Amino acid sequence: MASTKILVPDMGDFKDVEIIEVLVKEGQQIKKNDSLITLESDKSSVEVPSTHEGVIEKINVKVGDKVNKGDLILSLNAESATEQKKEAVSKQKKVEKTEIKKVNPRKPKEIIPVVPTSQTGSKSASPKVRKFARELGANVVEIPGSQRGGRVSEEDVKNFVRSQVTVSGGKVEKKVHKEEYQHEEFGEIELKDIPRVKRLSGPHLVRSWTEIPHVTQHDEVDITEMERFRSSLYDYYTGEKIKVSPLAFITKALVSALKRFPNFNASIDTVKEKIIYKKYFHVGFAVDTPHGLMVPKIRDVDQMSIKEIGVALRKTSRLCRDLKIDKKEFFGGSMTISSLGGIGGTFFTPIINPPEVAILGVGKSFDRLVKIKDKFVSRKILPISLSYDHRIIDGAEGARFCVYLSECLGKDFAFKLAV
Numbered sequence: 001m002a003s004t005k006i007l008v009p010d011m012g013d014f015k016d017v018e019i020i021e022v023l024v025k026e027g028q029q030i031k032k033n034d035s036l037i038t039l040e041s042d043k044s045s046v047e048v049p050s051t052h053e054g055v056i057e058k059i060n061v062k063v064g065d066k067v068n069k070g071d072l073i074l075s076l077n078a079e080s081a082t083e084q085k086k087e088a089v090s091k092q093k094k095v096e097k098t099e100i101k102k103v104n105p106r107k108p109k110e111i112i113p114v115v116p117t118s119q120t121g122s123k124s125a126s127p128k129v130r131k132f133a134r135e136l137g138a139n140v141v142e143i144p145g146s147q148r149g150g151r152v153s154e155e156d157v158k159n160f161v162r163s164q165v166t167v168s169g170g171k172v173e174k175k176v177h178k179e180e181y182q183h184e185e186f187g188e189i190e191l192k193d194i195p196r197v198k199r200l201s202g203p204h205l206v207r208s209w210t211e212i213p214h215v216t217q218h219d220e221v222d223i224t225e226m227e228r229f230r231s232s233l234y235d236y237y238t239g240e241k242i243k244v245s246p247l248a249f250i251t252k253a254l255v256s257a258l259k260r261f262p263n264f265n266a267s268i269d270t271v272k273e274k275i276i277y278k279k280y281f282h283v284g285f286a287v288d289t290p291h292g293l294m295v296p297k298i299r300d301v302d303q304m305s306i307k308e309i310g311v312a313l314r315k316t317s318r319l320c321r322d323l324k325i326d327k328k329e330f331f332g333g334s335m336t337i338s339s340l341g342g343i344g345g346t347f348f349t350p351i352i353n354p355p356e357v358a359i360l361g362v363g364k365s366f367d368r369l370v371k372i373k374d375k376f377v378s379r380k381i382l383p384i385s386l387s388y389d390h391r392i393i394d395g396a397e398g399a400r401f402c403v404y405l406s407e408c409l410g411k412d413f414a415f416k417l418a419v
């Protein structure tokens with residue numbers, strides 16, 4: 001049996017340094033360079049990495065111990081690591097086989113719908129961030145990281161703490177809601193796991209809703225002429241009707257509005273206190289899938305015809321539903337459209353998809369009798385709901401955006417969208 005001892009390394013001037021965190025457990029399999037403990041002195045805090053791979057047999061230290069160079073941290077068994085690895089690989093293969101059979105015939109790519117968060121127990125964060133989290137009484141493992149690979153930043157710690165507490169009358173209280181009665185006290189219930197896509201998007205939605213001062217403006221757009229044109233489209237050679245979703249026209253109109261109002265195609269850098277203006281037009285759209293809501297982007301929509309947008313919408317939503325979309329396609333958007341028009345309903349309050357600053361909600365169009373020159377005529381009305389970040393867009397600009405969008409989809413749509 002190969003037992004390896006991991007000792008406290010040479011840390012220069014450090015003497016009697018306190019262990020403030022033990023990051024591993026006995027029986028846990030670790031890789032070379034995995035962090036084992038965090039040491040903290042007056043000057044800084046450092047994580048001590050493992051010099052070997054293996055399964056931890058015994059941990060010889062605990063939080064609060066003071067250590068020096070050469071002290072024993074833990075002992076590892078390198079052989080059982082290899083065995084555990086083999087077992088894990090064969091288990092993983094079995095799981096993959098059954099899951100792939102159930103979901104689709106090809107191995108699905110990693111799907112992260114809105115925000116990249118690590119689902120593993122160990123979280124990556126710098127010692128400085130870990131120290132900061134500890135000082136605020138937060139456990140870094142529970143904090144969703146917004147950086148590459150789910151790494152937790154200082155800003156993430158602040159956001160997490162803000163979302164966990166309420167301050168009233170100068171008193172800080174933890175937000176914990178406990179139901180007074182258990183659900184099963186009222187009848188039969190069934191417990192199910194929250195689907196993975198919903199688990200991942202949940203914290204992102206909470207962050208958006210609690211941190212961004214949302215304003216939602218509702219409007220009605222007269223799309224009679226546009227709808228007449230859309231339903232009259234047919235293939236010149238085959239004579240067959242061409243089906244293009246109203247969403248393709250709306251997307252084209254949105255790009256035109258984004259060009260006119262650059263504040264809507266922007267993001268806020270709260271650290272550097274800057275506004276980032278995007279010169280590209282990548283429109284995100286919410287796709288309802290059996291796995292949960294996904295928001296992929298269609299790139300460079302300004303360079304596409306309405307027909308091409310229609311094709312891209314169909315192709316991208318199919319990729320989402322089949323779990324074949326690439327993770328990167330959920331990032332780097334200008335603005336999002338959430339269309340419930342194919343389902344029903346009128347107005348709603350769409351939640352902004354950060355780092356974007358606005359989202360357009362679209363309801364189902366309906367017929368309405370409108371008085372024009374003393375006569376009642378039937379017109380096709382599209383309900384829209386525009387949510388925007390009030391830190392960067394003010395109400396007047398929101399209203400102007402809606403008016404312009406209405407013009408782009410209104411009776412002169414052909415002229416407006418051709419520009």
Ligand code: CAO
Nearest residue numbers: 245246247286287288317338339340341342362363364365
């Ligand atoms: N008014 C009236 N009819 C509309 C419409 C509207 N605003 N938008 C679409 N339709 C019609 C389409 O023309 C189509 O009619 P036909 O079958 O006669 O051609 C039908 O409704 C179905 O459209 P669709 O929804 O399948 O396709 P789409 O291109 O309009 O939308 C997509 C694509 C991916 C956005 C949609 O499938 C979807 O997933 N919508 C849900 C989005 C969602 O969940 N948003 C909420 C996010 S917040 O939780």
